[in-house]
Amino acid sequence: MSKQEISTEKEKDIQRLVYLIFLYTKKSNFRKEGWLKDQALKALIYFGIVKGLFRTFDYAPLFVTWSDQTRFVNVSMEAEAILEKLIEAKIIERLRLSTEHYRYIFAYRVTNKTYVREIPMEIKREVEKAYKCPVHGVLYEVHFTEHIEPQLICPKCEREKEKEIIHNKMTKIRARNILDVEQINFISELILLSGLLKEKIEV
Numbered sequence: 001m002s003k004q005e006i007s008t009e010k011e012k013d014i015q016r017l018v019y020l021i022f023l024y025t026k027k028s029n030f031r032k033e034g035w036l037k038d039q040a041l042k043a044l045i046y047f048g049i050v051k052g053l054f055r056t057f058d059y060a061p062l063f064v065t066w067s068d069q070t071r072f073v074n075v076s077m078e079a080e081a082i083l084e085k086l087i088e089a090k091i092i093e094r095l096r097l098s099t100e101h102y103r104y105i106f107a108y109r110v111t112n113k114t115y116v117r118e119i120p121m122e123i124k125r126e127v128e129k130a131y132k133c134p135v136h137g138v139l140y141e142v143h144f145t146e147h148i149e150p151q152l153i154c155p156k157c158e159r160e161k162e163k164e165i166i167h168n169k170m171t172k173i174r175a176r177n178i179l180d181v182e183q184i185n186f187i188s189e190l191i192l193l194s195g196l197l198k199e200k201i202e203v
């Protein structure tokens with residue numbers, strides 16, 4: 001890549017990042033404008049890098065506070081630096097929240113809507129494609145397991161999976177004497193981001 005190409009790609013990555021935050025915080029029929037918590041954003045950025053959406057971002061293990069633990073997490077320093085610049089430029093804003101354990105967490109949202117409007121359509125489509133379930137076209141939600149491992153889940157796939165399990169149970173009960181075979185087939189869009197977390201450090 002030439003210097004020119006790198007700076008263009010970097011520009012595009014900045015737009016991808018802003019649009020990602022916008023997608024997860026914008027007002028819709030179902031919710032009012034919200035904030036994207038830092039922990040969820042880190043998981044989404046990591047996913048975007050692994051998926052090849054962000055071309056100029058990389059990640060490396062960084063010792064951070066993750067929920068109420070301190071551990072190594074794969075964090076993109078490029079993305080973190082860009083977030084700082086975007087705050088300075090008043091394109092996004094950051095909110096500091098204190099938790100019940102007297103720790104602080106950050107949350108983000110986009111303030112400059114003109115910037116969002118000017119992001120090229122192809123960039124917007126690319127970001128939506130990466131973070132939306134290919135079957136239902138809805139945004140993945142970031143959930144955390146009991147081990148605080150993030151997962152990206154399509155809420156509609158989850159609902160169908162539950163229905164399918166109930167349906168299978170019912171069928172199984174009815175067909176118990178005829179068929180003794182348990183077969184559960186369902187398609188579910190569930191993405192584990194176990195690579196985001198490195199080893200856990202007890203402190």
Ligand SMILES: [Zn+2]
Pocket residue numbers: 133134135136137154155156157158189
């Ligand atoms: Zn789905």
